[in-house]
Amino acid sequence: MKCLLDATSVKVLARAIHSLAKIGDELHISPMENGLTLKTVNASKSAYSAFNFHLPFFLDYTHISENTVHADPEEDTVIKCKLPMKSILSVFRSIGSLEKSVETCKIMLPLLEALLIIEFRCKHGIVKYFNLRYFECESVEAEFSKEGYPSKFSCSSRFYSETLQSFHSSTQEVTWSLAMDQVHLSNHIDDEIDPSKCVRTEVTLVKDEFIEFNVALCTQVTFCLKELRAILAFAEALKLDLDCRMEGAGQPVLFSLQKDDLYSADFLLATLTPALDTTASISSRTAKHEMSVQGNTSNHPSPVPTLRNKSDSRTSRANLVDSRNGSRANTTHTRLHTPLIRQTPVNDTPDRTPRLNSLSLIEAHPFPDMEVDLEPEIQPPPNKRARARYIFQNCLKLTQEYRDRPTEVFAPDSEEDE
């Protein structure tokens, strides 16, 4: 991959990286035919964000990495990689100094060296090179469609920022209650804390304040503010409008922005699932399990419904799918892994507490699925930290199989026991 950016585009790219850095720890770079995509997922897999830079954004762009020494079209390939966010952030850290000195920026992913090379041509003839090591990887992707969300509203990013100013910066989660003609935002209080001892804040926004407002379903959605603030930091700096699409509690929320045909960005955030009753949870578990079995045996990534409140059969809006390696000719990549579905153990405990619904991201995993016997006992609830944050830790555990497996007898008893 090779691309050339001018001064203004470098700034936009830098802001995008800053925004992604606030969300996740690793930056995934995916060159596509029609542009460059930068993605990240946060550590608890509850937020996914992708910036798509289209062809007009660049002065020059090639998505294939060529062998520069011996031109060999057989070897050309598209390199997808990931880098620790810190390393690339250090290159683009100071937007002010980028603004003052950088004239053009070239970013290259050469075939022969395993490096991401960034070249800044600055004023006064100074040229700066940054060689960053990357990791080859299967890229992480979320497939989602922008259609089909019942509720959508959009307004300028400054509007969102102003609204959020009413909440203290330490507020972690905010609940958005959608009604036909207004939106209420209120700070979400963890179940463990007595709400009558906390400050409760509520902001009401009427329909007329939005550029576009279309709520089909009256519902309540709760998600973390941290990622939203990262989004707003980018959008406000570039004075863009932000679209918000919501479905319902437990379903992911989609924020998107777009600048003409230059670039666009999408942010998928997981939301808290409201309290479920046990029957619904069991049926959702079995539904999930059936899907996971298929997923493990098939060679093609199967769309897996995200955890739902009701055991619906329709496929979910946000299917997170393992994306395959672009080209099979690339011998440096390791074998393709069967997709493993990692899912939050929703409602291990039949208690009625909201939990943050992880975005069931599927990442290739080199190790086989480890089966863990699910204990029917309730795990002791976290007493100190917020439940949502505890659940994030749970997301890193591997899939738990729920069903009874038919026991295969490998070595029958040699003696009959009476």
Place this chain on the structure above:
Amino acid sequence: MKFRGKMIDPNCIKQFIGILGCMTKLGKSCILRITTTDLYFIVRESQTISTSPLIWCTLDEGHFFSEFGMEGLSTVDNEIYLEFVAENVARTLTALKVSGTAKSVKIKLTKKLSSPCLTFEIDLPSGSNHSRLVVHDIPVNLVPRRLWNDYVEPEVVDPDISVHMPQLRLMKSIIERMKNLANMATLHVTSEGLLTLTVETEAVSVTSHFDNLHVEKQKEDEASVTIELKRLSNFLAHEQLNPQKVVCDVLQSKLMHLNFLSDSYSLQYFLPGINDQ
């Protein structure tokens, strides 16, 4: 018990929030006393080497509120005493600062989730002629009648000398640097309008002199008191008010009293002297 007040003047709102800000950074809990004519904020710090300092602030409701109504505990004791955790309000304040542009701020005593709260309802203008309602519920405790006597208005100080303080910003930055040398400082005021602040360590002694200060009252020719610089620095760091004048009263060895005077409010800071023996 009922309380309802509405502020519509942006300057008043800003001042009110500034005063709240001052109070809440300085102690763990703060008492709000509401009478038919005034609002009082009382903070008593609890960490002590000596007797605790006290902040007492009186706000004239007529100036701040365009609408004001209250009903106290009973017709005889027609007052309300509320206690709230300073941190809660401090945290909400950063949000309330937005209300610098608010159209109106309503403060009410309400009962939500079966416990009493102080509710701030802020009407913010947004876009073109729309308005947005922001509601903050801050939980409070009602102080029982028998404890009301703990919060009596302090007696008027009869100082040995009383001078107008020099520019507070100047004092604040100097005190901030001096406190790094030592915590105890001696404040010395003379009837010629000279105020000195002295810090002594083993190696060095530093004195700041402020002169040509206007002397209000003098019973003695001079007075001095030993105070804790950390406390004073803490107080000055958080105050964001621009009072018309600040009067410093000194009672020999006993007390340093700062009195912020303004048309609509008065804030008093009592810093007791330390007997360093």
